[in-house]
Amino acid sequence: MKTGTLLQVEVTLQTCGLEDIASKIGQSQPQSAPSHDVGSAIAPDQLLSETLWTGLFQQWLTKLSPVLSPIGSYELTLRLTHDAEIQSLNRDYRQIDQSTDVLAFSALDEVMDLPESAYTAMPFYLGDVIISVETAIAQAQQQEHLLATELLWLATHGLLHLLGWDHPDDSSLEEMLAQQSHLISCLKV
Numbered sequence: 001m002k003t004g005t006l007l008q009v010e011v012t013l014q015t016c017g018l019e020d021i022a023s024k025i026g027q028s029q030p031q032s033a034p035s036h037d038v039g040s041a042i043a044p045d046q047l048l049s050e051t052l053w054t055g056l057f058q059q060w061l062t063k064l065s066p067v068l069s070p071i072g073s074y075e076l077t078l079r080l081t082h083d084a085e086i087q088s089l090n091r092d093y094r095q096i097d098q099s100t101d102v103l104a105f106s107a108l109d110e111v112m113d114l115p116e117s118a119y120t121a122m123p124f125y126l127g128d129v130i131i132s133v134e135t136a137i138a139q140a141q142q143q144e145h146l147l148a149t150e151l152l153w154l155a156t157h158g159l160l161h162l163l164g165w166d167h168p169d170d171s172s173l174e175e176m177l178a179q180q181s182h183l184i185s186c187l188k189v
Contacts, residue, residue, distance in 0.1 A: 011075075
């Protein structure tokens with residue numbers, strides 16, 4: 001697949017326990033966001049839109065040009081949730097009993113013994129990105145940027161983890177953060 005070729009991407013958006021948080025999403029915006037804040041192009045009510053997220057992940061994956069799917073078709077799940085659920089997942093899967101902002105469960109970590117024909121017949125499943133909206137709201141307020149910007153930041157971080165990126169040391173973390181900034185700066189929203 002040529003670099004820059006538009007990939008097919010399917011995002012399944014799940015929202016869990018956001019009933020109490022949904023009303024805070026619009027209220028969590030700072031009084032005046034910086035004019036360069038990319039999140040300003042996204043209306044708060046669109047943050048829970050599967051169509052929005054599919055388009056964003058499609059742009060990011062097209063920019064990254066992964067070579068995992070011979071047909072250029074990918075699937076992933078984005079789960080927007082609350083602190084209690086992400087804490088439970090963090091405890092159960094990472095043995096860290098505290099809330100966090102984003103978790104990523106890459107399908108690349110699982111050994112799948114599928115016939116070769118399966119990879120040309122269906123989208124390649126990348127895995128799951130789980131984001132705590134409660135933590136994202138707090139972090140957006142601390143950073144004095146929009147919630148949309150924080151969610152973009154966390155989603156790109158999770159996506160890079162799905163693709164095998166990691167940050168065990170400062171230099172790899174800096175590289176990953178630079179890639180996140182690049183992906184966000186290239187967005188057309």
